[in-house]
Amino acid sequence: MTEDRGYREIDRWENGTGWIPYPEEAMQRAGHVIETDDGSWVVDPVDTEGIDELIRGFDEVAGIVTLLDRHRRDASAVANRYGVPVYVPSFMDGVASELDAPTERFEGRLRDTRYGIHKLIDNRFWQEAALYSKETGALYVPEAVGSSEYFLTSGEEIGVHPVLRLKPPRALGRFEPERIAVGHGEGVSEDATERLRRAVRASRRTSPALYVGAIRSLVFD
Numbered sequence: 001m002t003e004d005r006g007y008r009e010i011d012r013w014e015n016g017t018g019w020i021p022y023p024e025e026a027m028q029r030a031g032h033v034i035e036t037d038d039g040s041w042v043v044d045p046v047d048t049e050g051i052d053e054l055i056r057g058f059d060e061v062a063g064i065v066t067l068l069d070r071h072r073r074d075a076s077a078v079a080n081r082y083g084v085p086v087y088v089p090s091f092m093d094g095v096a097s098e099l100d101a102p103t104e105r106f107e108g109r110l111r112d113t114r115y116g117i118h119k120l121i122d123n124r125f126w127q128e129a130a131l132y133s134k135e136t137g138a139l140y141v142p143e144a145v146g147s148s149e150y151f152l153t154s155g156e157e158i159g160v161h162p163v164l165r166l167k168p169p170r171a172l173g174r175f176e177p178e179r180i181a182v183g184h185g186e187g188v189s190e191d192a193t194e195r196l197r198r199a200v201r202a203s204r205r206t207s208p209a210l211y212v213g214a215i216r217s218l219v220f221d
Contacts, residue, residue: 137178
């Protein structure tokens with residue numbers, strides 16, 4: 001158990017792990033580390049006591065990855081601590097200039113890894129990408145889907161973001177993951193493809209229940 005070190009470990013598998021730094025936080029922000037043939041990559045980190053020990057359990061850190069325009073989080077602090085750049089998808093505007101660390105723009109693949117970068121959303125209000133490796137079966141989605149209470153209706157293990165429920169990103173349908181890691185909450189490692197497809201299919205139908213639940217929590221909690 002790692003909560004006494006300032007975080008709760010989640011999503012552990014042979015090529016990586018994740019952590020939720022503030023388990024009591026409603027949004028359940030999660031960061032991840034992925035081990036690849038090109039070193040380890042820290043994805044959308046939220047800094048907290050003890051995560052360096054967790055990260056150093058894998059290969060030497062090659063870089064930090066930011067997958068959402070507003071998920072700068074603690075990318076700069078962690079990058080500077082390890083002396084590595086923050087990697088930003090090339091289509092994202094205005095992110096690199098707001099990071100207080102060296103940056104690298106990338107497209108196609110994440111350097112010499114088996115992880116491809118996939119554009120999910122690209123508009124003036126929201127820019128988001130996913131990392132996906134068909135070889136390892138791992139999919140990393142920062143915001144379009146999640147598993148914190150904010151994303152879920154009754155019976156869901158993973159759900160589409162409330163703002164995207166009426167029109168979920170079509171790109172989510174191209175993935176066939178064995179495991180999914182998300183930027184909010186714990187990921188899924190069983191029946192991941194079916195759970196993702198179920199979440200997308202049901203997003204419009206279940207949106208009223210999600211919105212009503214959100215309103216009730218605001219009024220009564």
